[in-house]
Amino acid sequence: MSLPRIVATRYLLPLREGGSLPGVVEGNDLGTYVLKFHGAGQGPKALVAEVIVGELFRRLGLRVPELKLMELDPVIGRSEPDHEIQDLLVRSGGLNLAVDFLPGSLGYDGSSGTPTEQEQARILWLDAFVANVDRSWRNTNLLVWHKNLWLIDHGAALYFHHAWASAEKFTATPYNAGDHVFRDAVTGVAGVDADLAAAITPALVTEVVGLVPDEWLLEGDRERYVGHLLARVADRSAWLPGGAR
Structure with a gap:
């Protein structure tokens, strides 16, 4: 058993509420996700905690947005005008964590x-x-x-x-x-x-x-x-x- 794997196709906007600067992205499955980056401050350990805790909670009856693994091509970040975001996207090339976006929540x-x-x-x-x-x-x-x-x-x-x-x-x-x-x-x-x-x-x-x-x-x-x-x-x-x- 494994989490679904998808590919990021477009970076939409940053979510600046958190210190790790996650972003809203589109995937090749036509879904919209909050992407958590392995190149952010806490590194991949934060993503490990997201997976273990989120999936444990889900199996014990709590509601957690669906998690998927998302491949990010760092070329997506080259056109980003914000240098901080551009650096994060380039640094996070490879596998990241996508959390289902809940519109209107x-x-x-x-x-x-x-x-x-x-x-x-x-x-x-x-x-x-x-x-x-x-x-x-x-x-x-x-x-x-x-x-x-x-x-x-x-x-x-x-x-x-x-x-x-x-x-x-x-x-x-x-x-x-x-x-x-x-x-x-x-x-x-x-x-x-x-x-x-x-x-x-x-x-x-x-x-x-x-x-x-x-x-x-x-x-x-x-x-x-x-x-x-x-x-x-x-x-x-x-x-x-x-x-x-």
Whole structure:
């Protein structure tokens, strides 16, 4: 099993809300996507986190825009008048991550698309599991589209992979839910713990890690990701807000 592969045909515009400067592009399948570049500041590790977290969340019942792998010919950047964007496009030639563009979607502000208390608890549990530090009211990384809530931008999760040598200490690192957009759902986390933990099996973790293309990994990285995630789910009492059941 693998993510679909497509080719970028046209760069449309930059999205300047984020520090990595993703752009809206068209693909050869006639779709429109938000393209995350391997040549951006955090490099391919941010794309690895996007794939692992996004596809794990999807398999556990949350809405995440479809992810595809997109080939980018650096020649596309040569006609771009903005030198910063041109440099990014040229630097990112090769394989990047395309996220399905949701036209007309709005950022979640609590006034519409609000999930149930159980859904909020599930999102909080999963964000804690992958150490997602980027789901606050300052930047919810949640979109409302057709009255449903969609989760986006998971490149800041799995931050342990920026320091593999000391990754073991992150296995039991507590998650601070005080800044999370659904921090009030912490009382419901224990109620969803058993079901979510049981669903995160070795087969599931191996499957989602296997979706990451070889180009973004070093030798042994797949085994490291799988080992870390399985160790973290096995030791939930150390990091889970509200405690494991």
